[in-house]
Amino acid sequence: MDTFHSHPRTAAYHSALVGREGVVVAVLTNGTTALVQLDGDAWDLPGGVRRWPLRWDDLDLKEPVGMVALPAYVTGWKKTGQSIELHAVEPGAKVAVCSSPARPLPMCGWSVPFSVTASRACPRCVALLKGS
Numbered sequence: 282m283d284t285f286h287s288h289p290r291t292a293a294y295h296s297a298l299v300g301r302e303g304v305v306v307a308v309l310t311n312g313t314t315a316l317v318q319l320d321g322d323a324w325d326l327p328g329g330v331r332r333w334p335l336r337w338d339d340l341d342l343k344e345p346v347g348m349v350a351l352p353a354y355v356t357g358w359k360k361t362g363q364s365i366e367l368h369a370v371e372p373g374a375k376v377a378v379c380s381s382p383a384r385p386l387p388m389c390g391w392s393v394p395f396s397v398t399a400s401r402a403c404p405r406c407v408a409l410l411k412g413s
């Protein structure tokens with residue numbers, strides 16, 4: 282990642298942030314900014330901060346297509362036995378594409394786009410989205 286396009290407060294940590302890896306955990310500011318959660322140990326993080334707002338232009342995305350596009354479906358979750366499944370939910374709905382009830386993510390609410398490549402993505406939701 283780079284900080285060239287990002288907020289000055291983020292860019293101030295340029296040297297500490299460049300080259301790091303992380304995951305996009307939320308989309309901010311009408312989709313222009315990504316909240317990135319850095320990989321690594323707490324003591325090793327720039328300023329001790331794990332989550333950074335970064336402009337998309339600064340990110341070297343490994344899977345850019347699904348994340349950058351405006352979300353047609355957001356991520357909801359449901360606990361099934363011991364495991365948690367992530368479901369695709371139309372914005373505003375409380376029922377997933379696969380007809381399962383789903384709840385907003387505890388940290389991010391309904392702001393996270395559904396990703397068919399997420400490791401815990403509901404296979405029925407993924408199949409329905411790919412088939413339509």
Ligand SMILES: [Zn+2]
Binds near residue numbers: 378381404
């Ligand atoms: Zn589902």
